[in-house]
Structure formats: C-alpha cells, structure tokens
Amino acid sequence: MPNPIITTKLHIPSVKDKEIIRTDLINKLNGGLDSKLTLISASAGFGKTTVLSHWINTCKRSVAWISLDKEHSDISHFLLYLIAAVQTIIPHIGKGLSAVLLSPQPPSSRSVLMTLINDLANTEDHLILVLDDYHLVDSSVVDDALSFLIENLPEQIHLIISTREDPVLPLARYRAGGQLNEIRTEDLRFSKSETAEFFSHEVKLSMTDEDITILEKQTEGWIAGLQLAAISIQGHEDKKSFINSFSGSNRFVLDYLVEEVLRIQASDVQDFLLRIAILDRFCGDLCDSVIQKKPGTGQRTLEILEKANLFIIPLDEKRKWFRFHHLFAELLRQRLSMSDTVDIKELHKRASVWFENKDLEIEAFKHAIAANDLDRAEILIEGKGMPLIFRGEMALVHNWLVSLSDSILEIRPTLLVLFAMVLTFLGKGSDAEKKLLRAENAPLENRDLMGQIAAIRAMLAIPQNNIKKILIQSKSALENLNPDNLAVRTITQWTLGFAYQHSGDRASAMKTFSEVIPISKSSGNIMATIAASTCLGQVQESQNQINNAEETYRNIIEEVGEPPWPSICEAYLGLARISYERNDLIKAAEYGDLSLSLALQLDNIDTPISCWILLSKLKLLSKDTIGSSALLNKAEQFVISHNLENRMKDVISVQVQSLLHQGNISGASFLIQNNELPIESVRIAIANGKYLKALDLLNRLLIDMDEKNWKKERFQLLILQVQAFYGDGQKDKTFILLDELLFLGESSGNIRIFIDEGQMMYRLLSEAISRGSSGDLLKMLVTSFQSRSLVDPLSRRELEVLELISQGFSNRDICEKLFLALDTVKGHNRKIFSKLAVNNRTMAISKARSLNILKH
C-alpha cells in the first residue's frame, strides 16, 4: 500500500549560521523539559519556528518534527504523520498502525493512540515531539485526540506545540498542575538590544542607535517586520530616507514592507515570487515548468532568493525542495490575486502536470482542483491503478466531491459512483444509494462503471446481512469490472467470498478467497490480503483442514513480520485453536494471549470473545475453575456491552460443557432452555442416558450437515454418535464408527475433539484397545487420558474430599469435618475414583499426586 507521507513535512528546519542565538528563550525551553507540554503561541512572523530549530540544534534529546498543514484536520492524516514522525527516531514504534489507518474502515483514534502510547512507554529513549503550525489544524476531533495524548503522555516524551492561536486544550488545568511551559508574544519580541544585534551581526548593516530605536518602535519587535525592513534598507541607497518614510507611515507594517521588498527586486524575480506563491512546496525544475522558463532558471533564482533572505525555507538537507515562510506566501498570494495579467488557473494546471509526470498524483490532483480542471481531476483521482481513496486520501476526495455542484455531478456519472464508494466507506449507506440511483439516470455505456455500482451495492448489503444480495451484486460486479481494476475487483472478490462463507457454501468461499489473495498481494494491498487470508483460514478450519489453515495463518503472520499488527489477531486466534485441537495447550495459551492483546487494541471486532472462551477452556484444564469462569464472565460482559447477542450461544455452549463435566446435568439443561444449541442438546441427552433420543437428534442433524458438506460439525456429531451407540450398547456400530473417526482424526491431526468428551470416550477407547484395535492416534489418546491431564476435572467438593483422604482421614472423619452424610461422602468417593480411573483410596492418592492436584 503506498504511503501518503510527504517526508519534507517531517524535516526539522535547518539553522542559518548567522542567525542570532536567543539564550533566554533556549534556557526557557530547556527548563520546560520536565513538564509535559511546551506551548509556543504567538502571531505569524515572531520567529517561533526559528527559535525551536535553534534550540533543537543545542538539545541532546532526539526530536520528531511535524510541519502541520490544514490536511492534518483529518484525524487519520494527523495520526499517520504522528506515527511517521516518531518512526524517524524509533523505527519499530507503531509498526502496522499506518497500514491499519489506511484501510477503508480504520479503528478509532483512541485505540490507535493507546497502541502508540504503550509502545512509547516501553522504550528507553527520551523523545521530543514537535507539532509546528498547529493553528492550521481545524478539527475538534484532532483537538480531542491531542488532549488524550497529553493526558496519557509517557514520561519519556515532551510535547511542543507551536501555533498562532491557543489550541483548544485544558490549558488552565495544565498551568495549575505545573505541566505547561509557555512561550508567548512578549517572550518572542525582539528587545532593543536584540534588534541592534540583528542588524549588526545577522544582516551586517551599520545602524545608528537612533535608527534602531525607530525600527524597533515601528515594528514593535516583530521579527518578520524587522527582516523585511533589513531587506528594504539593503535595497535603498539612502537608508535614512527609507527609515524616515517607514516611521512616518501609518500603513500596516507588513503591507508597506512587502511592497518595498518587491519593488527593489528585478522584475523577473518579482514575477517569479508572485507565481511561485501558488505552490505549497517547490524545487527548481517545478518552478521552470510553472513559469515556463529555460531549464535551470528556477534553480538559479531560488539560490538568489535564499541568499537575499527572501523568506524561503529549505525542506531537505540537499536544498532541493523549498517553501515560502507562511506569512510571506500569504502576502504574495494576496498580491497575485489582485493581478489582472496572471492566469492563476493556468499556473495550477502546469503544476498539476508537473506533479503528475513525477508520479506525485496527490499533489497533481490538488492543483487540478485549484485549476478547476474537472477532466484532469477526474483522471488523476484514479491514481494510475491505485485510486486516491485507497491511498489515505478519502477525506481530500470527499471534500472535493462535496464541493461540486449537482449540475456538474449529473453529467459525470464516474464521479457520482466514486462519491457513492466514498460514502460507503464512511458508513453513509443511504446517501451512497442515492448517488448510485442518480448515476444510473445517465446512460451508462461503461461496463466497468456498471461493475463498480454493483460492487458498491454488494458492500452496502453487508451491514444489512443480506447474503443473497451480496452474492448477486458481487457476481454481476465481477462480470463487468475491467480486468485491470484491481482495487475494486479485490474488494468484490472479498464480498463474494464473504457471501459464500455466510451462506454455508464453504467450497465456493474457499475457492474465492484463494483466488483473491494473490491478486491483493500483487497490487500491494496488504489489508485486503490479511482480510481474505483470515477468512480462508477460518473456512479451512471449519472444514477441519487443520494443516492447511495453519499454513494460511502462518503466511499472514510472516507477511506482516515483527512486531505483529493488531489486525492479525484473528490469525493468532486461529493458531491458538489449532494448537488446542492438537492438544498443545501451552502453545494454545501463548497464541490466545497474544491474540487477545492485539484484539483489544481494535474496535468493532468480536475477536476478544473467542479469545476469552478459549483461554477459559484452558484454565479449566489446568484446574483453575475460578480463573476459568472469570474469563467466561468477561466474554459474556463483552457480548452484552457490544450488543453481540449472536455470540451468546458460544459462551453458553462452553458453560454447558463445563457444567456437564462437573456432573451438573440439570444446570446444563436449564442453560439451553432458551437457546437453540443442537449439539449441546445431544450432549445432555447422552449425559442423561437417553441414548435413543440422542441418536434420533443426531440422525437429523447429520443429514443436514451432509447436505451442506460442513466437515467440522459433521465430525463433532459423529463423535457424539459413537458415544450414543456405545451407551446404547450397540457395540458393532460403535467400533466401526470409531475406526472411521480415528482414521479421520489421524489424517487431519485432531486430538481434543476426542479428549474433551470425557469419561465415556475414555471407556470407549480403552475397550477398543482391549478388543485388539491399535493405531497411533488411539494409543496416544488413551495415554493422554491416563496421564496428561484430567478430562473430568474434580469439583471443588470432590477436591476437598480427596485432600482429606490424602491426609489419612476416614470416611467418618470426613463426614464430620464437612458436615456431610456418610452416603454423600461415599458418593463423592465413587465419582473421584471414576474420574481418576482408579478403584481404591491408595491408588487415588498416588494418581492425584502424579497429576499434581493436591495442595499438600
């Protein structure tokens, strides 16, 4: 995915060697390093940026710098730059967050900031983060994000904001808490001695004390004014008369001085300055194209301007790119707009062409908009195969489309469809549909456009859960879209796969996802690759293709590299489930924990539920019943607080299994009363000894699964069927089916699906061995039952009883200690013996010690 970061915006402005050093201000900046925030707030032209770059030059700490502009009012843009700036110092910080932000539906700014803050808090490095020109950001969303960042700022970080207006932050509270270091206009104004030093050292003009006093008074220590005055004086033969007329003028200082400065330039330099003012940044070659001069002219003129101190600021070490001081640019643009002779739109158009030829499509697009050249803009927005909306420029494109009148849109169906696409990604489905209807009013001969319309309708049907519509629209889109419209084709393949997956047609889903992965990889769309691969892995798991699923998940993890991105939490969850199924419980817990920590950094996903359920099962297996139910409670709370009622079944299903293992059949029956959980109903029937009822239920369910060709569910049902046959005494059927299941399990690597069934499965397998069956899986399963862990965990009461047995108490002693009847204690004993697969107290104690379940 192309990154929209313009690196010159992360460049710390360089220091000119002659500039005067302002020791007081540097001391004040150093003194503020213990507080959280330094605020430099003053009008344009007071030398805020210059003072900062001087200080950074003397400061030993690392500095990350962002030169903000109005595009950073878009929160995704702001965060992208924030991450990129920090990465200039600590490259691994926030890795993966940028790609997440560039995805069509990025997570909330808080979760992104939380990840970034956590990453920063874990580093050794001390870092200064500078946000220059924060006044250009006009967004309460960014203000909120910034105050969140400040509230949670790790100790190692010092934030500096430079701005022309006080930001909307709780400054009074920061002040009161001693967290704020402030540099304001009064601190920045040149004093008389600084004014004198400026003229004698920086611009090397000899001035009388009287002249200095007049200039200082007239400009009120305003540095931009003094600099312009110095340039004007240099251009005047008689500096005394200039100073007198300047001091005698009532005109706005800057207006007066800029006019003076322009007047003393050669006419070609004047022309150059005015025309170049339309550019936010420029290099010699770009200037030549915009002004239409011989190659090399621009570069030479830029050198002259730099030497003459004409407010141009280098943006890189090589001095290739420059920009004007904002204040100067503003004044130049004001003068350009008054000129009758210059065709400003033509200038923008030339700039647009230049940027396009350099493959800088975003800037090319911006100048096309400024030139009001709709044809150009319409072409550039396509971004040569990767539309600008997929390059993090959703807000830019959206703002432009909003600014166009209906009459313009009416005759440009391409733009209407693009508008609908943007609105879809912004979650404004009904507005998107209106645009599509209008686009369809125009005669559509362009098949690709018809394909795009269908693709958007497919996306719009996803939140409505209208699977049939997704299916129809996706298919129609793929028929009509251009083969090289990879961006939209990729999305549509994914919506198609999604529809197949959710309509239960897993074979088609698998095929579709397998096809889309190489396409998204080749177009560099890593988010689409992750999304499609994750879905593929899940479908493979649900078809019990455990080994294939593992490979799919491992590919995702490899694709992303270290450290993992939050968006691959589902891949780790998949590996956790697979490790669990293979009975590698340590790995399962590791992957599960990792997945959970990643998933909690994202919003709008239900992955944490699955993580907690799995981790809860693992806790149960390590006899931590309290920890287990705590995790299950978390899952349940999450389901409720996020309105994810459809996931409640998963939670209840685990609760039912856990109750059945404790022998609490009535509790389990109660739980499933209001829920359609067919597999759990079968389990309860078997636990109740109602084998024929279980078999009847199973027959019906199996017919359904065979029709759908759902492999994993079918396997699970057969596992239950074999126990029901066994319970019902149908030995022949039992052992024929068991052979089939062992064969299936052996080839795909299933273990826990057997072991989790508990005691009856153990008896069944043991009997199979005594009947002469063999096979690696069978032997391994029986050994697991015997040694690795207890399938049926002992209840708390049973553990208490066992503890007392191991301390040598008789049954009667135990009755008294626990206030129980003798029969009850004997009942507990029988259960303990059965669960431990032993037949007397001595063996129970030795087995319990080998399993390490006794406290003493």
Added chain:
Amino acid sequence: MSKKIMIYQIRINGHLDNKWADWFGNMTFSLENNGDTIITGPIVDQAALHGLLKRVRDLGMPLISVNQIQDKNTGVEI
C-alpha cells in the same frame, strides 16, 4: 428566500488601502487618524466572520475590536 445579513466593523491597527478590499470580500475601508483601519461590511454568518478573522490572524494584523453594528432583529433583508 430572504435571510438576514449582519453588518460588522472590524478595527485593525495599521492602514490598509483599497486594494485589500477583494482579500476581505468587498468590504469598505476607512483609515483613521490614529493609524487604525476600520473595515465595514456585511457578513452572512458566524462561519464567514470566523473565516475573516482567520485571515486577519494569518497576516499578523493587530486586531483591536470586532463590533456588530446592527441589531440582529433588524438586519438587512436581501
């Protein structure tokens, strides 16, 4: 449809001549003896007013005062 337009006066330190009128969206300028400029004209709404003040800020002009000179109930009908 008619809407009410407010007349505002903005006082800035320093004289600005009439070539700035465009920049301020066709307001009239009056230069005061004390060196201030009073910019007077219709402002359609609060957003327009803030936009204008932002321009003043970006040019570093010292802003002295902003006054609405018409009662909002008797604004000009256009």
